[in-house]
Amino acid sequence: MRISVLGCGYLGAVHAAALASLGHDVLGVDVDAARVNALADGRPPFFEPGLGELLQRAVRSGRLRFTTTPADDGLADAELHFITVGTPQSDDGSADLSAVESALDTILAAVPVGARPVVAGKSTVPVGTAKRLAERLAASGATLVWNPEFLREGRAVEDTLHPDRIVYGLPDDPAQARRGREALDAAYAPLLAEGIPRIATNYPTAELVKMAANSFLATKISFINAMAELCEATGGDVVALADVLGYDDRIGRKFLRAGVGFGGGCLPKDIRAFVARAEELGVGDALTFLKQVDAINQRRRDRVVALAERWLGGDVAGARVTVLGAAFKPDSDDVRDSPALDVALRLADRGALVRVCDPRALDVVERLHPGLDTRRDPLAALEGAEVVLLLTEWQEFIDLDPAEAAGQVARPVVIDGRNALDPGRWREAGWTHLGLGRPPSG
Numbered sequence: 001m002r003i004s005v006l007g008c009g010y011l012g013a014v015h016a017a018a019l020a021s022l023g024h025d026v027l028g029v030d031v032d033a034a035r036v037n038a039l040a041d042g043r044p045p046f047f048e049p050g051l052g053e054l055l056q057r058a059v060r061s062g063r064l065r066f067t068t069t070p071a072d073d074g075l076a077d078a079e080l081h082f083i084t085v086g087t088p089q090s091d092d093g094s095a096d097l098s099a100v101e102s103a104l105d106t107i108l109a110a111v112p113v114g115a116r117p118v119v120a121g122k123s124t125v126p127v128g129t130a131k132r133l134a135e136r137l138a139a140s141g142a143t144l145v146w147n148p149e150f151l152r153e154g155r156a157v158e159d160t161l162h163p164d165r166i167v168y169g170l171p172d173d174p175a176q177a178r179r180g181r182e183a184l185d186a187a188y189a190p191l192l193a194e195g196i197p198r199i200a201t202n203y204p205t206a207e208l209v210k211m212a213a214n215s216f217l218a219t220k221i222s223f224i225n226a227m228a229e230l231c232e233a234t235g236g237d238v239v240a241l242a243d244v245l246g247y248d249d250r251i252g253r254k255f256l257r258a259g260v261g262f263g264g265g266c267l268p269k270d271i272r273a274f275v276a277r278a279e280e281l282g283v284g285d286a287l288t289f290l291k292q293v294d295a296i297n298q299r300r301r302d303r304v305v306a307l308a309e310r311w312l313g314g315d316v317a318g319a320r321v322t323v324l325g326a327a328f329k330p331d332s333d334d335v336r337d338s339p340a341l342d343v344a345l346r347l348a349d350r351g352a353l354v355r356v357c358d359p360r361a362l363d364v365v366e367r368l369h370p371g372l373d374t375r376r377d378p379l380a381a382l383e384g385a386e387v388v389l390l391l392t393e394w395q396e397f398i399d400l401d402p403a404e405a406a407g408q409v410a411r412p413v414v415i416d417g418r419n420a421l422d423p424g425r426w427r428e429a430g431w432t433h434l435g436l437g438r439p440p441s442g
């Protein structure tokens with residue numbers, strides 16, 4: 001099948017490479033020439049495990065090409081166009097859909113009259129967007145389907161090639177719906193043959209499913225972080241509490257890791273955009289709780305800053321602080337709304353001498369915040385620290401030898417903002433280990 005993928009960020013780059021690996025002839029489109037050149041060379045413009053190999057194989061096979069000038073490079077030949085552009089947060093919290101609109105314009109401008117391609121939206125959009133875009137496409141004879149994506153950064157290749165489920169949001173018109181379903185069935189044929197569940201529904205359900213999934217995940221994290229607040233007030237241990245909850249398979253242990261909270265390019269912006277959309281629709285009350293989810297999440301960052309301040313005697317000015325982690329989660333170099341980087345910057349703003357260490361994200365950090373002191377080697381980063389904050393649970397940090405680490409610092413105090421370290425091991429090596437929502441030790 002000839003397929004185009006408009007937007008080559010995390011979602012689009014992985015989707016394009018995955019579709020090519022399934023045997024399709026894929027054209028990846030992006031406005032960023034540097035990104036397109038890197039991808040065309042088989043080099044991912046961001047760190048994503050497994051993507052380099054997948055890209056290189058697909059590019060070498062000739063089934064995957066990238067362009068900034070799609071009209072000249074065969075966009076019109078594609079039978080199926082995926083829209084995978086970003087929908088960042090606007091100032092008022094709503095989603096900025098300008099990239100989605102311009103991707104649609106690109107398709108409309110290139111598609112010849114009578115070609116009747118299928119356009120599949122994958123970007124995360126406010127409910128109601130698909131209906132509006134379908135109206136714009138109607139005159140061209142194209143069919144719009146909504147096909148949300150659930151991949152996680154750091155697991156994007158695995159999630160794309162082995163998804164839990166595939167969702168089709170189809171138009172109400174039966175003939176159009178059939179065309180849309182057939183196009184997606186052809187694109188995903190090898191995955192469907194493995195028995196991956198396929199749920200066909202209407203546009204609003206497909207749009208809402210994505211928002212509901214991310215809201216539920218964010219709520220789960222904030223729920224356990226709210227319990228961490230209660231544990232902090234009472235001497236309880238949120239890790240033991242989460243373990244006990246997790247044995248109930250109606251609840252499950254996943255996404256109950258208490259700590260500095262969620263960040264990244266999706267969960268924070270998606271819950272705010274969902275609230276903004278619900279308010280527009282006059283059903284804001286239904287999602288008031290998501291404002292609390294957001295507030296609990298922000299309070300965790302405040303708590304970590306306050307803990308650091310307390311252990312530095314109330315004033316951080318001039319104190320040496322080492323922050324282990326900058327990416328919003330391990331196995332990613334993405335620092336968008338990263339709790340780790342946020343806390344590091346807040347401490348630096350208060351005058352602390354902050355040193356940041358991250359195995360993958362420092363190039364981005366140095367570009368965005370040239371004033372921050374950065375170190376690639378964790379042991380070198382620890383040198384002279386009066387307090388250490390573990391804020392992204394990279395395996396490199398978890399594997400640190402606490403005795404060796406203690407030899408580097410000025411004072412062995414670690415704030416374990418991800419509850420990722422073994423408190424017993426660190427305490428034995430002389431550390432004061434401060435977990436979040438855990439009784440103090442050391």
Ligand code: UGA
Nearest residue numbers: 149150151152153221255256257261262263264266328329
């Ligand atoms: C999230 C969803 O998990 C994906 O299903 C979705 O497709 C994606 O957003 C998206 O909308 O594109 P992602 O942002 O890559 O994926 O990362 P997550 O693994 O969900 O982690 C988000 C944040 O929550 C991270 O900062 C992580 O450290 C934090 N987190 C996660 C916790 O604090 N506790 C947990 O128990 C789990």
